[in-house]
Every structure is written in structure tokens, then in C-alpha cells.
Amino acid sequence: MTDAGRHPRIKLMTLSEVEEVSGYIGNFRVKVRQRARYVNEKECTACAKCAEVCPVVVPDEFQQGFSSRKAAYIPHPQAVPSAYLIDMEHCLGNNPVACNKCMDACEKQCINLNMEDSQVELNVGAIIVATGMAVYDPTALDEYGYTRFENVVTTLEFERLICGSGPTDGHLVRPSDRQVPRRIGFIQCVGSRTQNRGNPYCSNVCCMNTVKDTLLIKEHYPDAEIYVFYMDLRAFGKGFEDLLNRSREAGVHYIRGLPGMVTEDAETRNLRLKVENTTTARLEEYDLDMVVLSVGLQPAEDLKSLASRLNLSQTSDGFVQESHPKLRPVDAPTPGIYFAGCVESPKDVKDSVTQAGAAAARSAILLNAGVVKSEAIKAVVDQARCTSCGVCARVCPYGAIRVDVKAKTGAQVITAACAGCGTCAAECRFDAITMQHFTDAQVLAQVDAALEEKPEEKVLAFLCNWCSYAGGDLAGTSRLKYPASTRFIRVMCSGRVDESFILRAFEKGAPVVLLSGCHIGDCHYISANHWTMRRADRMWDRLEEMGIRPERLQLEWISSAEGARFADVMRGLEEIRQKVTPQEIEQGKKAIAEYRSRKAKDAGKEKEAEPAEV
Amino acid sequence: MEQKLKCLRCGYEYTARMEAKDIAAERVCPRCQSNSVRRLSSEKK
Ligand SMILES: [Zn+2]
Numbered sequence: 098m099t100d101a102g103r104h105p106r107i108k109l110m111t112l113s114e115v116e117e118v119s120g121y122i123g124n125f126r127v128k129v130r131q132r133a134r135y136v137n138e139k140e141c142t143a144c145a146k147c148a149e150v151c152p153v154v155v156p157d158e159f160q161q162g163f164s165s166r167k168a169a170y171i172p173h174p175q176a177v178p179s180a181y182l183i184d185m186e187h188c189l190g191n192n193p194v195a196c197n198k199c200m201d202a203c204e205k206q207c208i209n210l211n212m213e214d215s216q217v218e219l220n221v222g223a224i225i226v227a228t229g230m231a232v233y234d235p236t237a238l239d240e241y242g243y244t245r246f247e248n249v250v251t252t253l254e255f256e257r258l259i260c261g262s263g264p265t266d267g268h269l270v271r272p273s274d275r276q277v278p279r280r281i282g283f284i285q286c287v288g289s290r291t292q293n294r295g296n297p298y299c300s301n302v303c304c305m306n307t308v309k310d311t312l313l314i315k316e317h318y319p320d321a322e323i324y325v326f327y328m329d330l331r332a333f334g335k336g337f338e339d340l341l342n343r344s345r346e347a348g349v350h351y352i353r354g355l356p357g358m359v360t361e362d363a364e365t366r367n368l369r370l371k372v373e374n375t376t377t378a379r380l381e382e383y384d385l386d387m388v389v390l391s392v393g394l395q396p397a398e399d400l401k402s403l404a405s406r407l408n409l410s411q412t413s414d415g416f417v418q419e420s421h422p423k424l425r426p427v428d429a430p431t432p433g434i435y436f437a438g439c440v441e442s443p444k445d446v447k448d449s450v451t452q453a454g455a456a457a458a459r460s461a462i463l464l465n466a467g468v469v470k471s472e473a474i475k476a477v478v479d480q481a482r483c484t485s486c487g488v489c490a491r492v493c494p495y496g497a498i499r500v501d502v503k504a505k506t507g508a509q510v511i512t513a514a515c516a517g518c519g520t521c522a523a524e525c526r527f528d529a530i531t532m533q534h535f536t537d538a539q540v541l542a543q544v545d546a547a548l549e550e551k552p553e554e555k556v557l558a559f560l561c562n563w564c565s566y567a568g569g570d571l572a573g574t575s576r577l578k579y580p581a582s583t584r585f586i587r588v589m590c591s592g593r594v595d596e597s598f599i600l601r602a603f604e605k606g607a608p609v610v611l612l613s614g615c616h617i618g619d620c621h622y623i624s625a626n627h628w629t630m631r632r633a634d635r636m637w638d639r640l641e642e643m644g645i646r647p648e649r650l651q652l653e654w655i656s657s658a659e660g661a662r663f664a665d666v667m668r669g670l671e672e673i674r675q676k677v678t679p680q681e682i683e684q685g686k687k688a689i690a691e692y693r694s695r696k697a698k699d700a701g702k703e704k705e706a707e708p709a710e711v
Numbered sequence: 712m713e714q715k716l717k718c719l720r721c722g723y724e725y726t727a728r729m730e731a732k733d734i735a736a737e738r739v740c741p742r743c744q745s746n747s748v749r750r751l752s753s754e755k756k
Contacts, residue, residue, distance in 0.1 A: 617737035627735040637719070637749045648719045651747045654737060669720060669745070 102177035109177060110217070118224070118407050121497065121514035122433030122469055127219045133212040135183035136169075140207040143171065143179045147199035147208060153187050157264075161254040163272070164264035169199045169208075174262050183208065223433050223460035226407065226417065227453065228397040230439035233288030233295055235390050241284065246361045247273040248368055249388045251287075252306060259313055269314065271387040273366040278321070278386035281314060282370055283307045284356055285327040289393030298414050300393035301443040304331045307391050308344045315347040323349045324383055326356055326372055334447070352381070359388060394443035407434060408496060410623045416442050418618070421563075427455045430623045431495055432469070432514065435459050474517035474534045474589055476510045482529035483507045489521035489530060492592075494623035518622035519593030523632065535593055540586065544601050547584035552606030553682055556583045556670045559598065561591045561626075564615035564656050571660030572667075579667035582674060590614065592625035599636060599650060604689045608677035609649050609670050616654040626654070643688040649677060715752075720745035 101107050110131060117128040136147075153168035160166075168188040169181050189196035190210045200208045232253055235243045243249050248271045250258070261267040271278040285303060288295035304327070311323050330351065332341040345351065356372040370383045396415040404411050408431050410418040417440055420428035427435050437453035438444065444452070463469070476489075476498070485505040490498040497514035498521060500507070508521075508529070522530040528537065547557055560566040566587050572579060588594060591614025602610045612633055620626040630652070637647040651673070653666045714729035718740035725741065729750075738748035 617735065624735070630735060630738075633747075634750055647749060648747075651719065651745075653746045673720070 098175060098177045111178065112182070113217075115403060115406060116216070119496075121495075121511050122431075123222045123463070123513060125221045125224055125433065127221060127224070129217045129219060131215045131217055133185070133214050134180070135185060135188075135208060135210055135212045136181050137207040137209065138178045138180035140205050141178075141180035142205065143181060144204075145181075146202040146204070147181055150198040150202040152196065152198065153184075153189060155184070155187050159257075160264045161251075161257045163254070163257055181207075183210065185210075222464050223435065224407065225435045225437055225453075225456045225460060226403070226409070226429070226440050227437040227456075228400055228403065228440045230394045230443065231397050233300075233392040233395055235287050235392055237294050238287065238390075240358050241287070241356070241388070241390055242359045242361065242368075243390060246359065246366075246368060246388075247271075248278070248361075248366055248386065249359060249390065251390050251392045252303070252310070253392065255310065255389045259310070269317065276386075277318065279318075280322045280324075280383075280385045280387075282324045282326060282356075282368075282383060282385045282388045283310070283391055284388060285325065285330075285391045286355065287390040287392045288395075290328065296393055296395055296414060298443070299331065301331075302445045303391040303393060305334070305337055305340065305445065307389075308332070308337075308341050310389070311344045311349040312340070312347065315344075315349065319347075324385070325349060325351045326354060326370070327351065328353070328355060334445070352376075354381075394439060397440070400440065407431070408494070408623065409434065410618065410620070413618055416440065418623075421621070427452055427459055430516070430621065432516070433463065469513045471512055471515075472517050474519075474532065475512055475515045476517070476519070476521050477531045477533060478508045478510055479529045479531065480507045482527045484527055484529070486526075488524050488526070492520045492524045492625075492628050494518065494520070494620075494625050516622055518590035518625040519588065520590065520622070520625045520628045523593055523595040524628060532593060535588060537595065537597065540588065540593075540595070540598055541601055543586045544598060545605060547586065548602065548605040548607055553608055553677075553679060554582055554674075555607055556580075556609045556611065556667070556674050557602045557607045558583055558585050558611035558613060558667075558670070559591065559594045560585050560587055560655075561614040561621070562587055562589045563621040564619065564654075565591070565613035565663070567657030568655040568659045568663040571657065572663040573660075575660045577660055577664040579664040580671035582671055583667050590620070590622045590625045591629040592620075592622060594629065594632070596632065596636060596639075600689050600692075603645065603649070603682075603685050606682050606686065608674045608682055609651060611651045611653060611666070611670055613653045613655055613666075616656055619656060643685075643692050645685045645688055646677075646681070648673060649685070714750055717749050717751050718743060718745055719747040719749055724751075 102109050112132040112134055114130050115127055116130050118125060120126045147169035148167040151167035151169040154165045156162040157164045157166040159173040168184045171181055235241060241249060257263040258265055259267060259269050269277060289300040307325055314321050314323060332338045352374055354372045354375045356370040358371045360369045368385045368388050372381055374381045404417060409429055412418050417436060419426050419441055420430045435456035437456040438449040485500050485502055485507055487500045487502040489508050490500045495514050495516055497511045499509045519532040519535055522532045548555055591612055594612055599610050614626045614629050615621060617626060633652045636650055640647050640650060651670060655663050712729055713726050715726050717724045721743040723740055723742040739746060740748050
């Protein structure tokens with residue numbers, strides 16, 4: 098951190114918050130609010146005289162409340178810049194000036210209690226998001242007594258207690274009586290891998306953190322009795338199994354089972370744990386001096402608002418969604434934005450450093466090149482047809498389309514920012530947008546070809562390139578059987594599937610049409626499949642109005658890992674197909690023809706109602 | 712808001728709590744796990 102602070106080409110902006118991000122890869126404009134420090138950081142020598150005279154004492158957040166700090170303080174020993182700041186929430190100098198002692202004590206006159214927040218605008222080419230993480234608050238798990246028993250602490254609190262720069266100078270004591278605990282228990286997976294209270298995922302680092310803690314304790318207090326209560330121990334990294342074995346050899350007891358209850362002896366403040374040891378199938382009790390809750394990791398508190406400002410999507414667990422889990426694991430779906438560390442998923446220091454290096458390299462490649470190589474699949478606006486209605490700009494997950502609805506200047510695609518999902522083209526009612534390489538004419542030609550012979554025996558499926566189509570590939574390579582009646586049309590995103598493609602399929606006699614894409618939240622194009630879903634809702638209503646059974650249009654989200662589900666869905670579609678009668682197909686064709694002529698009459702223009710002939 | 716839903720795969724009809732933000736949430740039929748779950752307006756069957 099000190100190196101970064103000293104680097105001539107790195108500008109560290111502490112106490113700062115990103116308020117607004119606009120622009121696109123290579124040309125981002127970022128508005129940053131820099132909160133007032135009330136101390137001139139360039140002049141401050143961190144002499145600590147302000148803190149010495151400051152009369153305000155508050156709990157020290159960095160030391161997890163085990164010690165106190167002043168209102169004039171440095172957040173933690175290695176903080177960069179090494180300068181004091183004033184906690185204005187607690188400072189007596191705030192309103193009205195009642196103290197002023199720090200200002201009198203500061204020889205260099207660095208303190209200015211009237212300093213105000215400032216807003217800075219930056220032009221940057223790439224953005225790396227590295228917000229870190231938060232830890233699970235175990236208050237809800239009352240059976241562990243975290244809020245009731247002083248000697249039940251979290252791993253983060255324990256970390257401060259054994260740290261050389263911690264409140265006890267690294268001497269391990271328990272909070273209630275400041276005595277060295279001789280019997281210590283660690284409870285694993287607190288708030289992790291649970292469906293009810295906490296998070297469903299594994300937090301990745303807790304097992305090895307506990308193993309490390311047990312070795313640290315054993316190093317200083319070889320006689321300490323240590324018990325680790327766990328569901329599964331996950332020691333999968335380089336050298337990790339070795340570390341776990343060392344801990345076992347040092348005499349640490351690993352007990353498979355999570356305690357159901359922790360109680361306290363009111364007099365001694367000792368703790369008693371009840372646990373079902375699942376390897377012996379016995380209910381066991383342990384008397385301990387101190388219990389450490391190995392709390393899981395979760396996304397940083399303000400990640401949601403930052404994600405919306407940066408146009409990032411989040412997975413169901415709240416971490417940000419990468420562009421591709423295997424091939425582009427540090428890239429955001431929005432070009433020019435990269436991830437490092439726990440913002441993407443819980444990870445340890447080594448993995449965070451690895452990812453940070455990759456993110457830095459990805460940005461450096463971009464900035465050094467000075468130009469962006471864009472995908473060939475892009476939206477192109479036909480200005481003659483565009484009415485500047487603004488729908489395309491509203492549905493674009495990348496903010497890659499600009500329209501001045503009032504001035505009616507026509508939609509403009511920012512080519513560098515367009516990822517090519519095709520949602521704009523599908524949503525444009527005026528057919529004013531062409532998706533290069535996935536034009537209406539090209540897709541409709543595929544529909545026609547697929548249904549050229551015996552259409553009544555076919556099921557036509559529109560599959561997105563990244564998930565459903567890959568799911569189909571997996572079904573194939575897994576040798577899974579599904580009916581031969583299915584015909585697939587690959588599109589980059591399910592968001593590309595225009596209503597006219599579906600109507601054309603029914604018009605050509607397809608009994609059943611499938612619309613399939615990535616699961617909601619997993620879309621390769623941030624949130625483009627949300628529009629697929631809205632369109633399906635709209636289409637079901639429209640089909641019903643036309644007298645076509647909505648059941649003939651099916652919607653399924655299939656991931657690239659769901660080969661078995663893919664085959665299953667195809668079998669289900671075949672069952673539906675067999676129930677669609679020839680009369681129904683014919684009636685449907687007529688209804689669509691009537692719908693088209695009605696629409697053409699209403700709009701007064703043939704072009705809009707009739708999809709381009711090929 | 713209570714929302715009437717119908718699975719277009721197995722025909723199962725049910726109601727679920729759906730807020731405005733849930734419109735874009737993944738819908739899964741509780742009976743057959745299909746995603747072909749249609750929102751029914753109150754007057755529709
Ligand atoms: Zn169903």
C-alpha cells in the first residue's frame with residue numbers, strides 16, 4: 098500500500114466515493130466525492146499531537162472495539178496516507194466550536210475544521226473494481242450467544258487479539274477477564290453454506306484461516322487445548338493440506354459436527370458447547386474458555402449501489418458477475434471494467450493478488466493499445482427509419498445507445514460499448530436497427546429453412562450462444578438422447594429474438610417454438626434476458642388474443658452446465674408438439690395473416706408489419 | 712402484490728407474491744420446474 102501511495106503514476110484518493118460513471122471503454126468519466134479530512138494530508142507529519150490533546154474517546158473500529166481512539170486519529174497503523182483525520186461525527190469542534198485543542202496543538206497548522214467535501218471529475222480509460230468484502234454478522238445465530246457471552250468472538254475480533262499491533266500487543270487474552278484462554282473452540286461455517294440463516298455459498302477462506310489461527314496459538318501456548326468444530330474441511334490450495342496436517346500433528350482436535358448450543362457459566366464466564374459428533378454419532382459436551390466463530394464473507398455493504406452506478410450485474414449471492422467464469426474471469430460484462438479480489442467472490446490473499454495482477458494487466462493492454470478491437474456483431478441504426486422513440490437506449494444493458502428523444506436526432510450506437518446482444522433490434526418497433534451478422538433477414542431465412550419440410554413435425558428452438566446452445570452441446574457430448582424433431586437457431590442472446598421471428602415460425606407451421614437463454618442473473622449481456630422475459634409475457638398475451646394457444650410458445654432458461662436439463666426440456670417440447678393438431682396450426686397461420694394485415698392497415702405502412710422477405 | 716401465475720408446460724396455476732422488482736426475477740413452476748410461467752391478469756383464466 099505504501100508503494101502504491103509513493104508511486105508517481107498512482108493517485109490514491111482516500112475517503113472518496115464514486116458518485117457517477119458515464120462513458121464507455123477508453124472514455125469513462127467518473128465523478129468522485131472526496132470527503133473532507135479536516136487535516137491537510139500533505140503537511141501532516143503524523144506527529145500525533147492532535148490525538149494526544151483530543152478529549153473525545155470512541156471505540157476503535159479497526160480494533161473491533163477492543164480499544165479506543167480519539168476523534169483525531171489514523172484509521173490503522175499502516176494507513177496510507179500516513180496523516181491524521183478528524184472524525185467530525187464525534188469532534189467537539191463541529192457545532193459550535195467548543196474545543197479547538199487539536200488546532201492549538203498542531204504546530205504545522207494542518208487542521209481546518211471548516212474543510213468541505215469536494216467533487217472531482219476524472220477521465221479514465223479503464224476501471225478496476227476492488228471493493229473488498231464484509232463479514233457475516235452472527236447476531237442472528239443466537240444459539241452461539243455472540244451478543245450474550247463476552248468470550249464468544251468472531252474470527253475478525255480474534256485476529257485483532259492475536260495481532261502484534263492489536264489492542265493486547267499480540268498477547269492472547271479472553272475479553273471477560275483478560276486471562277489467557279487455555280481451552281479454545283472454533284466453530285466453522287458460521288453464516289456460510291446454509292439455506293436459512295446466512296449465505297448458501299462456501300466462503301472459501303475460513304477453514305484455512307482457522308488452521309492458521311490454531312497453529313499461531315500452539316506456537317505461543319503449546320499447552321492450549323484447541324477444538325475445531327466443522328462440517329467439512331476444505332484445504333484445497335497449494336500447501337494447505339500440509340498446513341492442516343501440521344495443525345493436527347500439533348494436537349488440535351478436529352471434530353466433525355457443528356454445535357447446536359453454547360451456554361455460559363455465569364460465575365466463571367466459561368462456555369459449554371453441545372455438539373453431535375457425526376463421526377461417532379454421539380452427543381458430546383465441551384467446556385471451553387473462549388469460542389471463536391469462523392464467520393463467512395459476503396459482499397461489501399455498498400456494492401449494490403456501486404454496481405448500479407457502474408452498470409454491473411450481480412449474481413444471486415450479491416457478488417459481481419464476471420463476463421465469463423472461465424475465459425474472462427476478471428472482466429466485467431461492460432467492456433473496460435475489471436474486477437480484483439472479493440468483489441467477485443470470496444477469496445484469499447493469494448487469489449486476490451493473482452486476480453489483481455490480471456486486472457492490472459488487462460487494463461494495461463487496453464491503455465497501451467490505445468484502440469479497442471470491437472466485436473463484429475454490432476447494432477447499426479437506419480436513420481431513415483428511426484423515430485428517436487428512445488426504446489433502444491432504454492433496453493440497452495450497456496448504455497451503448499444515445500438518443501435525444503426531444504430533439505429527435507436519431508439513435509446513435511457507441512460502437513466501442515455495444516456488445517452485440519441484439520435486444521435493441523428486437524425491441525425496435527420500426528425495424529430501424531440491424532444486428533450485423535444476425536440480421537432479421539438472416540434469422541428469418543433460418544426459420545424458413547428449418548420449417549421447409551414437414552413443419553408440423555418440428556419444434557423450433559431459439560437458443561442463446563453462451564448458455565442454452567452450450568447446454569445443447571453438453572447434452573450432445575454427454576450422449577444424452579432427445580427427440581430428433583427439434584431444430585435449433587443460434588442467436589447471440591435470447592434478447593435478440595424478435596417477435597417477428599416467433600410469428601414467422603408459427604406462420605410457417607411450427608407447432609411449438611422455444612425461447613431459451615441464460616438463467617436470469619447469468620446473462621452474458623448483463624440483463625438482456627430480462628427483456629426476453631418481458632417479451633415472452635407480451636407474446637403470450639398477443640398469441641392468446643390471436644386465438645393461438647400460448648402454450649405453443651415455451652420459455653426455458655438453460656445454463657451451459659445443464660446438458661441433462663437441455664435434453665429434458667427437448668423431450669417435454671416433443672410431448673407438447675404431439676398435442677398440437679393440424680387444424681390448430683392452420684388456424685394459427687390464418688390468425689397471424691389477419692393480424693399482419695390489421696397491423697399494416699393500422700400503421701398504414703406495409704414494411705412494419707411484414708418482416709423482410711429473403 | 713399477489714400475482715396469478717400459470718405454467719404453460721404442465722398447466723399448474725398458482726398465486727405468488729410478486730413485487731415490481733420481481734417482474735425480472737426467474738419464474739419456476741413449483742410443480743414441473745419449467746420457466747414457461749405466465750403472469751395472468753386477474754380477469755384472465
Ligand atoms: Zn409446471
